[in-house]
Amino acid sequence: MINVTYSGQKQDVLNQNQVSRLQAIHEDLYKKQGAGNDFLGWLDWPSGLSDEFLNNIRNTADQIQKQADVLIVIGIGGSYLGSKAVIEALKPHFEKNPNFEVLFAGQHVSGAYLKQLMDYIDDREVALNVISKSGTTTEPAIAFRFLQNYMEDRYGEEASSRIYVTTDENKGALLNLAKEKGYQRFVVPDDVGGRYSVFTAVGLLPIAAAGYNIDELIHGAKQAEDGLSTFDPENNPAIQYAAIRHNLYEQGFTNEVLATFEPKLSYVQEWWKQLYGESEGKEHKGIFPVSVTYTTDLHSLGQYIQDGKRDLLESFLIVEEVEEDLELFEAEQNADELNYLAGTSLNDFNLVAYEGTSKAHLSGGVPQIGIHLPKIDEYHIGYLLYFYMLACAYSAYLLDINPFNQPGVEEYKTNIFKLLKKPGYETE
Numbered sequence: 001m002i003n004v005t006y007s008g009q010k011q012d013v014l015n016q017n018q019v020s021r022l023q024a025i026h027e028d029l030y031k032k033q034g035a036g037n038d039f040l041g042w043l044d045w046p047s048g049l050s051d052e053f054l055n056n057i058r059n060t061a062d063q064i065q066k067q068a069d070v071l072i073v074i075g076i077g078g079s080y081l082g083s084k085a086v087i088e089a090l091k092p093h094f095e096k097n098p099n100f101e102v103l104f105a106g107q108h109v110s111g112a113y114l115k116q117l118m119d120y121i122d123d124r125e126v127a128l129n130v131i132s133k134s135g136t137t138t139e140p141a142i143a144f145r146f147l148q149n150y151m152e153d154r155y156g157e158e159a160s161s162r163i164y165v166t167t168d169e170n171k172g173a174l175l176n177l178a179k180e181k182g183y184q185r186f187v188v189p190d191d192v193g194g195r196y197s198v199f200t201a202v203g204l205l206p207i208a209a210a211g212y213n214i215d216e217l218i219h220g221a222k223q224a225e226d227g228l229s230t231f232d233p234e235n236n237p238a239i240q241y242a243a244i245r246h247n248l249y250e251q252g253f254t255n256e257v258l259a260t261f262e263p264k265l266s267y268v269q270e271w272w273k274q275l276y277g278e279s280e281g282k283e284h285k286g287i288f289p290v291s292v293t294y295t296t297d298l299h300s301l302g303q304y305i306q307d308g309k310r311d312l313l314e315s316f317l318i319v320e321e322v323e324e325d326l327e328l329f330e331a332e333q334n335a336d337e338l339n340y341l342a343g344t345s346l347n348d349f350n351l352v353a354y355e356g357t358s359k360a361h362l363s364g365g366v367p368q369i370g371i372h373l374p375k376i377d378e379y380h381i382g383y384l385l386y387f388y389m390l391a392c393a394y395s396a397y398l399l400d401i402n403p404f405n406q407p408g409v410e411e412y413k414t415n416i417f418k419l420l421k422k423p424g425y426e427t428e
């Protein structure tokens, strides 16, 4: 399925010490006894999904599509990046007058964005899915205050049947509000953190509402859950990816550049950055995740990657088979001097660009990991996301880090509350 390759300094990627360490991590993971083990619900989540749950998601998605032209998903971090990543990967680049759109809000605090969003939806039928595990995160709460008000002004009592809430089962301000207003509710499981929640209702409801096949997405995730659960470091790509990047980290490669030639994967890259950055970046340790889209960024960050400070490793996410392509043709005049490319498809060009870039960066001292994805569809994206989550758990455990908490994210929140004098924080 997914295939991981490595090129760089000759090194023993899997020495005996590392194999024993990985074996211990594997046991901790699957016996659910490592650090943060109360947040390991995602590990066997795909195989545990019931028909009843999936039917409820599908039926609600149908209902949303019938009642609205636009679903606004309100959430930040893990509460929006999973669905955004899948939808962006699958949707066409351009769509004339789409019948149904999924838009996002609450992922930042921009008055202009929110104002323009409310103007944009004015002549369209609207539904909201507000998503927050804690139910108290400020950015989505702010967006929801405006959009809830907008919905009530516009739809009156009917607003409550157009608002869907995904939050904790037992606590949080959002839960209380949902109960009070009678909004339809979905649960963020206790044992699944935001950035590991794409296969729960957090990701599945917006993805299904956008019209994508969640059965195939789950099928891919299940195959990954099953196929990657064996301790076989020579053949398990999740273990290989974790082991290689950890070895490189130990040699001083402290930044990972995730590169792709496929612009549709740009939000998979954003999702990956959150997953790895929030899971590993603790106790002054961890690889800093950055991303580039080639060939665009070869004309900007490419210079640094080739020739800047040598603490970068590069992981290429390469799609083997593309859905649509164009072939260069012979022009009579050849004024652009491109006739030498006649017969070459744009994807052939990208594959050559991959080879050329990879060789250039390698000779510039940037070790390379290749992650090869057969194609972009629901099944393969489901597989890929599960692969990255599992590899992330291995990677963080290799650093002796709890992958599932985010103490650093709390620090800035407290400061904002103090500065804005949120009740309870005035005297701090």
Ligand code: PA5
Residues within 6 Å of the ligand: 076, 077, 078, 079, 131, 132, 133, 134, 135, 136, 137, 140, 193, 194, 195, 196, 278, 406, 409
């Ligand atoms: O991965 C995480 O846990 C975080 O990024 C959260 O998803 C993010 O902070 C949003 O939190 P919440 O869903 O509680 O609003």
